[in-house]
Amino acid sequence: MAKQHISTTINGEPMEFLCEPHQSMLDVLRGPLGLTGSKEGCGSGDCGACSVTLDGRLVCACLMLAMEAEGASITTIEGMATGEALHPLQQKFLEMAALQCGICTPGVLMAARSLLERNPDPSETEVRFWLAGNLCRCTGYDKIVRAVLETAADMRENAA
Template identity: 70%
Template structure:
């Protein structure tokens, strides 16, 4: 089977790859592009560990075909920090000890960033429902929710 040539942008960098028609964006990010920040927890869109943004839209990269990234902009957890400077969300996750094992953390960060881009002042309930697609088995979500609320407040300059 012949491969598909894809030209896309990942975290602002122009990237080209060849992929099988059946390969997912997650497979390509992890296995062809070398970005292993997005994790595969289920492969069925249930856990959110593979969350990335595709043209600003939050998606499970395990449910997106790699070929669909043609001409689009992909943002992953690797693109959150600006050089040495962590994103406010990353900083708040650390300050609130909002991770234990850390496997869900990349997906939660990408999802939370997508939320705050749309809604800079979410209620606790809005944060909880937005992140309902991102499973965390370690923390009970308490410290994650606090970290996201605190990051939102700081980003608003509150």
Template identity: 75%
Template sequence: MSKLHVSTTVNGDSVEFLCDPRETLLDCLRDKLNLTGAKEGCGTGDCGACSVTVDGRLVCSCLMLGVEADGKDIATVEGMAEGEELHPLQQKFIEYAALQCGICTPGVLVAAKALLEKNPDPTEEEARYWLAGNLCRCTGYDKIIRAVMDTAADMREAS
């Protein structure tokens, strides 16, 4: 089977790669671009560990083909930090110990960032609903939600 050329933007950088037409975006990110933050937890779009944004829309990269990324703007957890400075969500996840084994954390961070970009003043119920597609077996979610809500408050105060 012949490989297809994909030209896209990932975390603000123009990139090109060749991929099999059946390869997922997750596999392309990890294997072609060495962006290993997104994880394959389920391969069926149920766990959210592979969450990225594509043209600002939150997607499970295990359900999207790599060739569908052509011409799109993709953001992964690797693009959240500004140089050496962590994104406020990343910093709050550390402060609240909202991460443990790390499998779900990149997807949760990307999803939480997408939430705050769409709704900078979510209620706790809205945050829980938004993050319901991200499964975590370690933290129990409370620390995650507290970190997201505190980040939202800090970002509102800063603006």
């Protein structure tokens, strides 16, 4: 089957690419588009390392066909920072050492951002529930959860 021409928006920028009908969005992001922040941890949607947002909805890029990006808006970890400024979650993760090897971190950050966009005042239980789809083998989850909760508090304080 012939390659498909896809027009989409990635990290706020209009983009076009060609893909095979069977190619995952993760393969296209990491390959021809050169956006290597999203990681492949499992290839089956079980670890969350490849999490991106598709029209504001958190999805695993390894489970999404690249063809599904047609006309959609995708945000990857590369789109989280604004210019030179890190997103508050990224900054807090650094300050609190809420990361180690970096494989899970992009997906965890994308999931945490999605949570805070929907609920700026989550409980610890809500944070843990929202991040349950992200597997971290290095840090455990305590520092990650604390960083998300502190970021939420900081963002609410700065908004007031």
